Amino acid sequence: MYFTANEARKQFPALQQKINNRAVYFFDGPGGTQVPESVLSAMTHYLGQYNANLGGQFFSSRKTVAVVNKARQSAQALLNANSEDNIIFGPNMTSLTFQLSRALSRDWQVKDEIIVTSLDHYANVSPWQQAAEDKGAYIRQARINEQDCTLDYDHLLALINNKTKLVAITYASNLTGSIVDVQRIVNAAHAVGALVYVDAVHYAAHGLIDVQALDCDFLLCSAYKFFGPHLAIAYIAPRWLQILKPYKVEPATNSGPGRFETGTLSFEALAGLIASVEYLAQWADPSLSLRLRLQHSFAQYHQHEMQLSRYFLSKIAGQEKITLFGITNPSQLEQRTPTFALRITAITPIKVAQELGRSNICVWNGHCYAQGLCTQLGILDSGGVIRIGFMHYNTEQEIDQLFTALTTLMEGIK
Numbered sequence: 001m002y003f004t005a006n007e008a009r010k011q012f013p014a015l016q017q018k019i020n021n022r023a024v025y026f027f028d029g030p031g032g033t034q035v036p037e038s039v040l041s042a043m044t045h046y047l048g049q050y051n052a053n054l055g056g057q058f059f060s061s062r063k064t065v066a067v068v069n070k071a072r073q074s075a076q077a078l079l080n081a082n083s084e085d086n087i088i089f090g091p092n093m094t095s096l097t098f099q100l101s102r103a104l105s106r107d108w109q110v111k112d113e114i115i116v117t118s119l120d121h122y123a124n125v126s127p128w129q130q131a132a133e134d135k136g137a138y139i140r141q142a143r144i145n146e147q148d149c150t151l152d153y154d155h156l157l158a159l160i161n162n163k164t165k166l167v168a169i170t171y172a173s174n175l176t177g178s179i180v181d182v183q184r185i186v187n188a189a190h191a192v193g194a195l196v197y198v199d200a201v202h203y204a205a206h207g208l209i210d211v212q213a214l215d216c217d218f219l220l221c222s223a224y225k226f227f228g229p230h231l232a233i234a235y236i237a238p239r240w241l242q243i244l245k246p247y248k249v250e251p252a253t254n255s256g257p258g259r260f261e262t263g264t265l266s267f268e269a270l271a272g273l274i275a276s277v278e279y280l281a282q283w284a285d286p287s288l289s290l291r292l293r294l295q296h297s298f299a300q301y302h303q304h305e306m307q308l309s310r311y312f313l314s315k316i317a318g319q320e321k322i323t324l325f326g327i328t329n330p331s332q333l334e335q336r337t338p339t340f341a342l343r344i345t346a347i348t349p350i351k352v353a354q355e356l357g358r359s360n361i362c363v364w365n366g367h368c369y370a371q372g373l374c375t376q377l378g379i380l381d382s383g384g385v386i387r388i389g390f391m392h393y394n395t396e397q398e399i400d401q402l403f404t405a406l407t408t409l410m411e412g413i414k
């Protein structure tokens with residue numbers, strides 16, 4: 001069973017619809033992807049037949065426990081965690097990060113140092129800034145290289161010293177797609193005893209994560225960015241699982257991942273997560289393990305996404321009115337996801353997004369919470385960028401439609 005975008009597309013009701021009798025073009029995947037039928041039906045099946053809480057002496061409660069356990073195993077396979085106990089769930093990455101930052105900062109001291117980056121979504125900056133402020137610790141922000149919007153490793157590595165408690169980095173920028181060499185930063189941070197907290201929300205749909213290979217301390221992602229429901233996953237390295245003291249209600253469980261989970265989880269979202277990981281793993285021999293099927297499937301997504309990036313870059317070459325931020329060299333595509341940030345001369349990003357939106361072409365505009373990056377590029381106050389993000393369900397024909405619409409728009413401003 002081999003992946004093709006067209007085979008994948010058949011599984012998504014949203015991609016078949018017409019709005020005002022016209023096809024729809026979803027290039028807003030970095031903001032949230034569409035959802036396949038299998039995920040939709042897993043969620044309604046759970047809610048329609050088993051909706052219950054944990055710990056009851058009856059079938060639907062037992063089923064709910066089974067859903068939670070299976071969801072942990074699915075997330076374990078997706079991230080290659082050592083054990084399902086290293087997986088915790090929460091409503092979204094932002095809430096989990098505020099929660100974990102509170103627990104992690106308990107023992108920070110005045111003048112400790114915390115490092116964040118300008119490449120990051122502010123969900124991985126503000127929680128650390130605020131926790132540092134509470135403790136009188138310093139925040140240092142690593143810069144980006146402006147010419148290609150990659151992380152300035154020299155700057156970041158120079159910031160790491162023996163006062164550093166934690167380095168919060170993104171795995172890939174949600175604005176320019178720049179991928180970060182996480183392992184390099186983990187090695188430098190661990191050498192001084194600092195922890196590394198990785199935001200993999202943007203990366204997760206594009207590359208298969210291996211937390212054991214990265215050796216990071218924490219890694220977060222959100223299922224609604226990889227064809228699943230609104231639900232976030234945090235990986236906590238075994239060394240922190242029992243040591244960290246989360247803020248929680250008594251007498252809730254004191255062992256295992258449940259220690260980190262407050263209140264009732266969205267069980268329907270967990271049912272959806274199981275189905276979304278199965279969706280991701282489907283383009284491989286079904287007799288293989290889930291992790292191996294994920295590996296085979298992601299290798300095919302990667303090929304397709306690289307081709308989309310190459311095609312997009314070839315269409316954009318020579319377009320004088322378009323300024324593209326980020327890696328543009330086709331030989332460096334391994335260092336980026338197919339997420340593109342651009343501006344068009346003399347039209348504000350919001351105007352471009354509005355005009356495209358009229359043709360059912362969904363793109364994002366603004367800073368997309370990557371304020372550090374937009375500030376360093378000097379475009380924060382002038383509307384940020386237009387973000388065009390491709391997922392494996394997008395096609396070259398869709399990119400053609402996008403460029404037809406962009407050309408019409410640019411001709412209008414001659």
Ligand SMILES: Cc1ncc(COP(=O)(O)O)c(C=O)c1O
Binds near residue numbers: 092093199221
């Ligand atoms: C890179 C990145 N990090 C974090 C977030 C926040 O994720 P959540 O909506 O799960 O809080 C987003 C959301 O757009 C994101 O793109």
